[in-house]
Amino acid sequence: MEDKTSMRWKPSPGSVYPLLSWLxxxxxxxxxxxxEAGVRRYELTEEGKKFLEEDKQRRDQNKGTRFFGQQFEEWDSPMPEEARELLDSWRKMRRAGYALRRKLRDDYSDSLAIEAKKxxxxxxxxxxxLSEIEKV
Structure with missing residues (x-):
């Protein structure tokens, strides 16, 4: 899971076992x-496979909407160089937002929250x- 989440989540027994019980x-x-003794292994049922597929379809539909909403993931034609550079900047901004959220969660400061909000x-x-200029 650590690899799949780019090191953002390391599952703990306190998060894995309740999930396994729920499933x-x-x-x-x-x-x-x-x-084997002392080791529990699980297998998806047909209902579980259906649930997983439906969840994957839901996440594919909502791709990119978690943090800032849908952005550039579904470009209709080859993406121009300037747009690729904008996308890279957007991703950097998203990572910076995650880092700020972690900082505020771990070491909250009113002044930092106020400055970030501004x-x-x-x-x-x-x-x-910029968006309004383009509509004209």
Missing amino acids: LDSGYTKELTDS LVDDFVEKITR
């Missing part, structure tokens, strides 16, 4: 009986103006 109770998994508000205002 089992919901009928999405079944416990295999031929497991920066974000300024950014939103400028991006909004």
Whole structure:
């Protein structure tokens, strides 16, 4: 999981076991009986495979909307160089936002939150103006 989440999440027993119990109770998994002593192994049921596929479709539909909303993921034609550079900057901004959120969570400061809010508000205002210029 660490690799799949680019080191953003390292599952702990406190997060894995409740999830395994929920999957089992919901009928999405079944416990295999031929497991070695002290090791529990699970397998997806047909219902679990269906649930997983539906979840994947839902996430594909909402791709890119978690942090800033849908951005550039579904470009209709080859992306111009300037747009690729903008996308790179957008991704850097997203990573900076995650880092700021972690900083505020781990070491909260009113002054940092106020300063960050001012920066974000300024950014939103400028991006909004750019968007309105394009509509004219």
